[in-house]
Amino acid sequence: MRAKLGVTALALLFLAGLWLVAAPFVVGYQPRGTALTAATVNDLWIGGALAGGSFLGLAWYAADLLHELTTRRGKLRRTG
Amino acid sequence: MIRKFVGAVLAALAAMAGFWLMVAPFALGTQPEGATWNSATTTEFFTGLGVAAVGLAGAAAFAAAIHAELAARGLVTVRERQREPEPAAPQTSSAELAALLAPLVEALREDLDATDRERRQNGSTTLVASEDKR
Structure with a gap:
């Protein structure tokens, strides 16, 4: 149950990262056709890292869970 | 276990x-x-506030999950809350006390009966009876 809360938090952080990448253009504090402002660059770096990191975390979690399930099933077959 | 640790980090x-x-x-x-x-x-600012709150909650949740798994494996002892001391029960109940005293009461009664029989045989009277005669 607690781990599920953590996974939910990672999913929310992934969405927040995507929002941060899009925010300068959606909110409009990055003028089109001009050089990227300092705020935009900061948001892109932090948002990209947040989305990438949380995605990797979710992928790792899913892969490890899948590995555990297949290992258990293999042991059951060997013993049964 | 490792996946939870990675998630917490x-x-x-x-x-x-x-x-x-x-x-x-x-x-x-x-x-x-x-x-x-x-x-x-x-x-x-407000995105950062949300990210910080969700990040802290996620780290706490993963840490709690790790702790629960360690406790389930017996690697961590879970402290139990100290119970409040219950009021001390009486050491012996009235029934036990009566059972203990019963032989003593029986012995006293037999002793009194024996003394009364001796007095009757010797013709002696009780102190109250002699006072009444006066």
Whole structure:
């Protein structure tokens, strides 16, 4: 149950990262056709890292869970 | 276990990123001092606040999950709350006391009966009877 809360938090952080990448253009504090402002660059770096990191975390979690399930099933077959 | 640890580390890093987002407009100088907050500052501050809160909650949740797994494997002892001392029960109940005293009462009764029989045989009277005769 607690781990599920953590996974939910990672999913929310992934969405927040995507929002941060899009925010300068959606909110409009990055003028089109001009050089990227300092705020935009900061948001892109932090948002990209947040989305990438949380995605990797979710992928790792899913892969490890899948590995555990297949290992258990293999042991059951060997013993049964 | 490892996946939960990785999740806890990532959530803690995200929380730190959230704190950075909250202070970034002031640290980078994109928010002029004394002026009302512009849209970039508002967006970054409140997004950072949410990221920090979710990151801290996620790290706490993963840490609790790790602790629960360690406790289930017996590697960590879970402290139980100390129970309040119950009021001390009486050491012996009235029934036990009666059972203990019963032989003593029986012995006293037999002794009194024997003394009374001896007095009757010797013709002696009790002190109360001699007083009544006076």
